[in-house]
Amino acid sequence: MREDKATLRDVSRLAGVSRMTVARVLHRSGGVLPTTQARVEQAVSALGYVPDRAAGSLSTRRSGFVGLVLPTLNNANFASLAEGLTEALRPANYEVLIGYTGYSVAEEERQIRTMLARRPEALVLAATGHSPATRRLLEPGRPPVIEIAELPDQPLAHAIGLSNEAAGRAAADTLLGLGHRKLGAIGPGRDGDRIDTRGEARLRGFVAAVAAAGLPTSLALAEGGLPNSYRHGAEAMAALLAQAPDVEAVFAISDLSAVGALSECQRRGIAVPGRISLLGFGDFDIGQQLVPPLSTIATDFPGMGRAAGRMIIELVAPPSTGAGGLQQPALDRRLDIGFNLLERGTTRAAGPAGINHRKASHA
Secondary structure, eight states: OOSSOOOHHHHHHHHTSOHHHHHHHHTTOOOOOHHHHHHHHHHHHHHTOOOOHHHHHHHHSOOOEEEEEESOSSOHHHHHHHHHHHHHHGGGTOEEEEEEOTTBHHHHHHHHHHHHTTOOSEEEEEOOOOOHHHHHHTSBTBSOEEEESSOOSSOSSEEEEOOHHHHHHHHHHHHHHTTOOSEEEEEOOOBTTBOOHHHHHHHHHHHHHHHHTTOOOTTEEEOSOSSOOHHHHHHHHHHHHHHOTTOOEEEESSHHHHHHHHHHHHHTTOOTTTTOEEEOSSOOHHHHHSSSOOBEEEOOHHHHHHHHHHHHHHHHSOOEEETTEEEOOOOOSEEEOOOEEEOOSSOOEEOTTSOEEEOOOOO
């Protein structure tokens, strides 16, 4: 038993192989017989050897990690995205370092500065209203940057996601198509520099579609604090009902808020969808388990993460050599994941007198 820290030399001696072979096993670079790999892994385990990644990154200028900066950690979709990203990067021996901003523009800038100091291979960021300083930090020549969960008109570099504004328009069009004419929407407002730009885009798309139908838009409420939550949904629904007790249909920009809105209706004895149709966004698992199950807009967050991982591997790999010399990978700057509207149990068509009468179709 050793009391001092085990070294690469110790592992090579115990396994009976060269230090180069140990390094190949640790970096999963291949070219090692399975029996030899097993001996090295046994030696690593027996010695409790931990590679010094910091020292290795100084010599190779490769850190081996990808930074992922999220607005919140209480959102299951962002957790699924992180899982998808990790699954895609793991075979290439990259690790994911996660930070979160609480929707704060200033905190995002601080997180990015901290990660850049550690030389990430790439950065994956939620598309937000980045500060001017953040945009300067991420100018071309920095590590590859991929924005997720939105498709900005002018991405920092690459973007993988959906048009949240189009999702909001689809929500309004669906409720209008069901015959509702008094439509409301709920989403959080801004709190200093804490901003949910994707949620705001959904609300903006919703308002635009309602206005295009020639209907009033005053019942689209952006109030309460971030992040989206069950409590926010309940409180926003109460505020909406106080303003318009006869509202016929409501779009919540997040399933978290939609669950709270449904609970508030049930506490008041308001039937959903018999009296009010309710539509969310995100397709959270809890929405599928509600009674009635929540109608919602779904997008593939795990697939978004996997697509970002694959893109990173292509971006950071050495350029391939062809007949014309060095060639960088040809990658689309904007990859549209799209979305699906799932009508479940909380939406129904309105009858002649505004009473819902038709069962919603199930996706």
